[in-house]
Amino acid sequence: MATVSSPEFWNTLYAHHGDGWELGQPTPALVDFVESTPPPRGRVAVPGCGRAHDVRYLARRGYDAVGFDFSDAAVVEARALARAEGSTAPIEQRDIFTLARDHANAFEGLWEYTCFCAIDPARRAEYVRVVDAILKPGGWLLACFYPVRAYGAGPPFPVRREEVARLFTPPFRIERAFVPLRSVSRRQGQEWMVLARKVAAPA
Numbered sequence: 001m002a003t004v005s006s007p008e009f010w011n012t013l014y015a016h017h018g019d020g021w022e023l024g025q026p027t028p029a030l031v032d033f034v035e036s037t038p039p040p041r042g043r044v045a046v047p048g049c050g051r052a053h054d055v056r057y058l059a060r061r062g063y064d065a066v067g068f069d070f071s072d073a074a075v076v077e078a079r080a081l082a083r084a085e086g087s088t089a090p091i092e093q094r095d096i097f098t099l100a101r102d103h104a105n106a107f108e109g110l111w112e113y114t115c116f117c118a119i120d121p122a123r124r125a126e127y128v129r130v131v132d133a134i135l136k137p138g139g140w141l142l143a144c145f146y147p148v149r150a151y152g153a154g155p156p157f158p159v160r161r162e163e164v165a166r167l168f169t170p171p172f173r174i175e176r177a178f179v180p181l182r183s184v185s186r187r188q189g190q191e192w193m194v195l196a197r198k199v200a201a202p203a
């Protein structure tokens with residue numbers, strides 16, 4: 001039986017219309033944030049990008065965005081959508097847990113949406129280590145955590161604010177945290193937007 005840590009698990013969902021996460025558009029909370037208070041431009045990683053609507057949106061807004069996903073189905077569809085739109089934003093087929101090997105200190109920023117809740121919750125600390133490793137010192141992490149709720153099976157696995165704070169600080173310092181004004185209706189009240197900065201480890 002394939003687990004959430006394998007591309008096969010996700011390929012099966014894509015193949016059998018199990019992709020209930022698909023919005024068909026860039027994430028509203030990301031769009032609102034970038035339009036009002038754009039983080040500094042530069043290279044931006046988008047882990048678990050799926051069909052990469054957010055990657056193409058960020059590229060249109062002047063970011064050097066790179067999408068990462070290990071599902072063959074996601075990558076094929078993301079690249080086809082990029083081609084159709086004339087977007088050159090790269091989509092790399094990768095297990096995000098391998099990124100530190102060749103992308104250390106490579107990104108000014110990272111956009112997280114529905115990847116943290118898709119991975120095995122037992123690997124969340126490992127995920128934070130990867131995000132830390134691939135961001136440059138002072139780099140920004142913008143995340144919209146979903147689904148913020150106490151219990152439930154997954155994916156999407158529940159996310160609690162206290163857990164986010166415990167796992168990410170340090171190596172990050174949270175600069176802003178708020179409930180986004182716009183969520184798609186089925187996610188309203190379950191999203192939490194966080195802007196955090198990678199801080200230097202104490203000497």
Ligand SMILES: C[S@@+](CC[C@H](N)C(=O)[O-])C[C@H]1O[C@@H](n2cnc3c(N)ncnc32)[C@H](O)[C@@H]1O
Pocket residue numbers: 004005007010021022023047048049050051052068069070071074094095096097113114115118119
């Ligand atoms: C719930 S979907 C969300 C996709 C996209 N973020 C969106 O909002 O449409 C999670 C995605 O993360 C990918 N994923 C899960 N674990 C991964 C891993 N370890 N490495 C790379 N991609 C992963 C899956 O293949 C899937 O495309």
